[in-house]
């Protein structure tokens with residue numbers, strides 16, 4: 001796919017939501033867990049749908065739930081920015097690659113966001129997008145505040161890792177469209193990166209970190225759902241549109 005040269009930045013957002021949510025230990029995929037009265041993935045999509053910077057959303061879902069997502073989230077939720085709903089793969093990498101293949105050629109920038117991070121805000125997207133326009137890409141992150149230990153298989157500490165210069169990064173991660181497409185093409189098949197900035201780094205691109213948001217948590221285990229509910233409730237008390 002080629003990307004047109006144009007003056008105005010144009011952001012396409014891939015939502016990686018094809019995982020099974022095995023760590024949530026629920027009877028169904030975590031995308032359907034209830035959060036604030038909606039499906040978790042529905043909350044994420046609503047946030048992106050109402051964001052002025054996001055021009056199109058490519059939703060990557062588990063192959064077994066495409067029909068349900070289409071009906072319960074896209075049609076019922078009026079997610080008009082979702083231009084494509086496609087099947088993901090067995091790994092996050094495969095799901096992102098499927099999304100990249102489907103991006104509109106108008107996109108100057110491609111964002112990649114976890115379906116499991118419903119508390120993303122427009123302020124955060126704006127911050128990352130602005131920084132991405134001055135580099136090959138940008139990601140939100142926070143400096144690590146706990147002390148870090150390396151631990152062996154028996155649970156014994158082997159050493160203490162300096163936390164100086166260590167940041168914990170989140171999504172959305174936003175890159176130049178040509179950069180992220182090239183970076184994935186160059187990535188050796190056997191590598192399974194845990195985020196997309198790692199793919200850019202491996203290809204020699206420069207990625208800027210901007211201040212992330214403490215509340216932009218990834219829903220991974222049941223406890224995260226309770227925390228997310230509390231954050232949503234607090235936002236509702238302070239902002240009308242939450």
Ligand SMILES: Nc1ccn([C@@H]2O[C@H](COP(=O)(O)OP(=O)(O)OP(=O)(O)O)[C@@H](O)[C@H]2O)c(=O)n1
Pocket residue numbers: 015016017018019020021022023024060088089090091092093095096114115116117218219220
């Ligand atoms: N094959 C995969 C695996 C993960 N993801 C997405 O990547 C995001 C981050 O992954 P994670 O939170 O680990 O989700 P799961 O892989 O679903 O969770 P688990 O590891 O507990 O099974 C999620 O939105 C998930 O849906 C994906 O699109 N395709």
Ligand SMILES: C[C@](O)(CO)[C@H](O)COP(=O)(O)O
Pocket residue numbers: 092114169170171194195196218
């Ligand atoms: C992409 C990510 O959310 C950045 O923190 C994270 O690496 C995803 O990890 P997971 O193991 O796929 O949940």
